[in-house]
Amino acid sequence: MANTMIYRRLGRTALQVSALCLGTMNFGPRTSEAESFAILDDAFEAGINFIDTANQYGGHLGVGATETLLGGWLAKNPARRDRIVLATKVHEPMSDDINDRGLSARHIQMACDASLKRLRVDHIDLYQMHHIDRAAPPEEIWQAMDRLIAQGKITYVGTSNFPGWAIARANERAAAAHRLGLACEQSLYNLIERRAELEVIPACQAYGMGVIAWSPMAGGLLAGPSADADGRRSADGAVLAADARANQLARFATLCETLGQSPSAVALAWLLHMPGVTSAIIGPRRREQLTSVLHAPMLKLDAETLAQIDAIFPPVGPAPEAYAW
Structure with a gap:
């Protein structure tokens, strides 16, 4: 599989990441270990x-x-670790313990150590x-x-x-301490x-931060009729959402x-193509779902096409500024 991936700086950092984030x-609850490893192999190639992962991911498992599954894949070929920008997350409840959740200093430290152990690595690139x-x-x-x-x-x-506002507050506190x-x-975007x-x-752009978009397919709604075979649209709520937007989705498909x-x-x-966006997260369940979109970063949309898309799915901005004048 040829490598034609596009890479972008992660915000104002010098770190280069692929325009598609896996x-x-x-992986695990909906995709078997074998299939997950195959998807990871294909993505790497x-x-x-x-x-991207998170310490809470695992579903019924x-x-x-x-994280444990991903650690197993990394352990199969440790040389891959240094070529990967590995991201995970902290906050969600990890047990019934009242302190085993949130962003207390204690939980952040303990959760990071636990993630490192599950991932079988000595450091996390993006926490x-x-x-x-x-x-x-x-x-x-x-x-x-x-x-x-x-x-x-x-x-x-x-x-x-x-x-x-929380992005601004966190960055201002860091700047006051002369931190990055x-x-x-x-x-969600x-x-x-x-x-x-x-x-x-706009806050991310003002502070030189990258934006990583999750759920680019809106839970399968934007993936077209073939998404039904995925099972993502089988829930009653998702079917109702598709019905409510049937006209938009049909115009987009056309x-x-x-x-x-x-x-x-x-x-x-x-x-x-959107200003500020560094990377879009794709979450394939099957190998063909990955390979079918690998060319997306190279796909150029001209101004007319972008305007047509905006006509179907109108922007919601700019943000109101209430009494500001």
Whole structure:
């Protein structure tokens, strides 16, 4: 498999990551170990050097199962580790223990050590806060992150699902301490869900952060009719969502047909054309789902096509500024 991947700087850092990031949430609970390893092999061969996971992933197999599976793949060929930008997350409950969750300094330290053990590595390249913890002072969070950096256990710090104001606050606290601050934000962003354009993406751009878009297919809605075979759209809520947007989705499918591209590839390409976006997370369950979109970063959408897409899925910005004048 030829490597034609495009790489981009992660925000203002000098780190280069692939425009497609391999998400691993399906690995273990929905995709067997053998198939997961095959997808990881294919992604690595195709030049994807950015792999994202989280300590809570595992579904019915239990929290940590996906990290453990990924650690097994890394252990098969340790030489691959140095060529991969490995990202994981902290925040979600890992047990019934009241302190085994959130962003306390204690939990951040313990969770990082546990992730390192499951992943079978000595450091994590990008350690992301999975959600905001309103009870944790930013000074406490940075104390923990600075300690992990000093210990060589993590390299960069990122956020996920953070609002714009929290991104600004975290970066200002870091700047006051003469620290790099946040490298990136991993946000829900796709053609259907564009609220990140209001304040999250502008905040990231203002602070020189990369944006990593998760759920680029909107849970399968943007993947076209073939997504039904995936099982992602079998839930009643997803079917209702598809019915509610039937006209939009049909117009989008028609546009993609005129482009000679699948809806999945166009949805990904659109994201990678958006200002501030560094990488889009793909979470394939099967090998063919990966290989069918590997060309998306090279797909160029002209201004007319982007305008047509906006006509189908209108932007939600700019953000209102209330009484500001």
